[in-house]
Amino acid sequence: MITVGRYNLRWQTLLTIVVLTLLCLIWVYPFLWMVSASLKTQSEVFSSGLNLIPQDPQWHNYQRAWVDAQFSRYMINTVLITVGTVILTIVSTSLAGYVLGRYRFIGRRPIMAILAGTIFIPAGYTIIPTVDLANKLGLLNSLWGVILVLAGTGNVIHILLFSAYFSSLPKELEEAAVLDGAGFLTVFFRVMLPLSGPVIATVTILKFLGSWNNFFVPLVFTFSRPDLRTLSVGMFAFVGENETDWTGMAAAATISLIPVIIIFFVMQRRFVEGIAGAVKQ
Amino acid sequence: MKLSRRDFLKLSGIAAATTASGGLASFMPVMAQDEIVMQWWDHFLPLQPLTESVFAAYKEANPNVSVEYSVFSPPDLGQALQLAYPNDQAPDVHALAGINVPIAALQGEGWFAPLGPHVSEEWKNSLPESIFIEGRTTFGGELYSFPIFSFRWHEALTWFDKQILEEAGYDPEVGPRTWDEFRDAAQKITANGGGTVFGWTQGIGHIDRMGATLTRLAHLAGSSGEFDWSTGEYAYGSDAFVNALEFLVSMERDGSLFPTGITIDTRNARSRWATGSGGLFMDGPWNPGVLQGNFPEFLEVVGVSQAPVPDLDTPAYTYSSPKSGDFWISAQSDYPEHAAAILQEFTSESYQIALAERMDQPPLDLDTVAKANVHPTYSKSMDLFRDIVRLAPDPLVKNPAVSEVLSRMNDIRPNLGEIVQGAIAGEVSDIAGTLQAYSDQLSAERERAISEAQAEGFEVSQDDWVFSNWDPAADYTSDMYDA
């Protein structure tokens, strides 16, 4: 046993940590490169190749992204859109996943078939009818429109995840609750939903990432309201016909990724809680 | 009285609550305002500060008019327009990029509003006669748009680090003039380069650009370009194209091509070229403009020379089609008069000089460059363009119904640029055969489109691609269409 801080480590664990650290270095390298590029000059980005240390940190790249490219404004829009989308998605997919995963009812099979069927069709080009519909519903040029569309697309895998998770929870959980006189809603909100932390975390992370980075929907939905644009839409300001502002783009990307990383770091804790502890309570 | 949505909200008291908090207000669809806010989309990133200064000046004179300006990358601009127009979200003024549909076809769909009614005769008369081209800038004789750039440029200038070229034994004032010299210089530079500097850096992965570059080289090798104007046939299978492509491929086989260049685009290739991969680099007149912004130290050592030709004895020219307008007023705009007023600024001498100083595409009149403060390579580029760039005939101008054919033609893939990349990457063994097959497929597709258009009553035929009075050494001016 080797003692490191509060951990007593067996040599296997130590070896695991060493291997993981090496692996993670490869894994995070391009991210670090991006952060470093955000502090370099344009010519240094290319002349220094894979070198990570900027000669003379160019903090004004951040000013260019935050002020000139209006990323401060885009940040607020993106947060509003993403939070709205994630909440709406969690509510709708957990409800649907619960009943599809734990109950058999008339219409369940066709619903599952339709859901599963749609995930195979490449969806990139469906933006045209989507915009057409949103225009008719009067949803263009508002953040609500963006939220509704983002919350209404790409959710089948989330529903399947919830459904698989809920169906794997032991039956005794709700039987005990039903004996105590709990109804359908109480069982779901008091017993089932609190146990689904890991899936909520997964869906939150993926949906957060998806709506944070979505380009097309916020672009198209803010044509007449550039002030409602999001971070990912703002990125196009760095790419021109004959040049790319790589340092500005790297700074903008770094700014826009920090919230995503924080969300991930916070949410990933849910992955160690498991249902075991919850069952004991 | 009809109750508008806004009135309704006011009545119900929601409006007060929503406007009180800025956050909530942004959730509401846009409402009518007394302030005029115009949307302006283009893809001229290097001109952004200049364009913004025009808007600022206009706002100073008209305090209630402001312009929301969005600069897109060309493909994004095309897609944005494609999605905006059918949904009544088109900007008031926009450039056209990333959309290859003939402008006449877009006009046919009712995209554009005319400029003519909102401008003075005096201003119209100040424009050079040559820009009034039916189907390009005017429709039914009415002026819709005008170019701010000249047609007289090409993207195959040879750019180099002067010292590196000198060490390879070439005079940087003259540059490598012929294909043989270009190839030889590239080999010597590679040999001197110690494994890191290469003789030829190019963004071969930039498909559209490579197609255009090959066409320029073929022009200079004696081809009239995409079409043989004496027969109207596609000419990609001609010796000029085959030889030009073999010239490019030979440099890869020599080991002169910067290897990473095969997949990257011109923007990345330029960055690598400016930061060490060295050698020769084919690019347009905007190169010093981009270098000045991003690699100012490197610009100091850069020289430029004419695109290489197969031999020096035959006079060589390259051909550009007549320019379309650069900015268009949308028919969906509520403020065409303001749009027109702003657009008129773009032809003023002070704007054109400032435009030249951005060192992007050349200004409408190349002579303006002489009055501007630009890098010597930029003014030298203008001389190089005057020497060899000529105005090509345009079937669309000869017969506007040609646009009915073009908008019925489907792409043939792999296209010219993809063939260039494929040949250089070693995927195309039979260069002549592949180019001929591409040419044949295009001919068949055009024939299909012509008969389809004819069946719908349009009077158009392959004869519209024939220009028997074309002179390879001269501009094909508007009066020559009638001859």
Add this chain to the structure above:
Amino acid sequence: MTVLSSQNRGAPASLAPSTILNKVWRDRWIYLFLVPTIILFGLFTLYPMIASFLLSFQDWNGFSREASYVGLANYQEVIADPQFWMAFANTILFMVITVPIRVTLALILALVLNNPKLPFAGFFRTALFLPVVTTMAIVGVVMTFVFDPVGGPVNQVLMDTNLISAPINFLGRSNTALPTAMGIHVWKWFGVTLIYWLAALQTVPEELYEAARVDGASVYRTFRHITVPLLVPFGIIIVLITAIDTLRVFDLILTLTGGGPFLKTEVVEVYIYRWAFNSSIPRLGYASAAAVFFGLTTMFMAILQGLGYALVRRMRGTS
């Protein structure tokens, strides 16, 4: 994918024969729970897909007001286009190779990172997830340096260890470009599969592990007999969504190779995109037909696989 280990019914099966309406009324909460999904999914996923499906029988360039009905002509043209089949083959190849690697590698790391006694697990998870969030355009530039034939680290290592005698232009040659793109794909998106597995592992109660350890069961036996059976329903879904994920490699391919050289790395999504948005005359009907045809084909293959899997399980069960 609908393995329901603890299937509930809305009510006891022995109930007196009731009409459909009665059953629906009895399960009203179930239907109410589906309402948000039906509205959102119906409006913004299903409707656009149906609209696109109808578009696949039309010839429409996206900017004209009128589209013309062409029947199955778009489908015939898609099926006759060798470029489509090349993109199709690349897509399937991409899936068949990257899915097993992503799923297995992610499972192994998820098992390691699921150990509550492992220090810094949160940092490791975050580090492995970072490529997922790193902007693709930037990844593209980094990769041109990483795989640079001139002094790039990958070529350097291969040369130093004498595995190759001349540098390889990984992204510039058709025989290496696709495998390189696959490798980068696994690297970039592996983190997503990892969190699926981490979520799935939370369904395995800690007590089961404790019990197994008391029994002196080996790590492998614990995994084989306790973890695996509990993970199967999740595993199937993870394989499925990872497979679906590999159909969405549009950004990656466009950034790394642009589908080149000579279209040799083009995948179906890029093919569709080119016809819908990036050709001289956009052909939205044709692009829709390619998408629908591809979607139906992959769905058909998935169903066949599902049937095969069920068959194997049944045979095992009877033997």
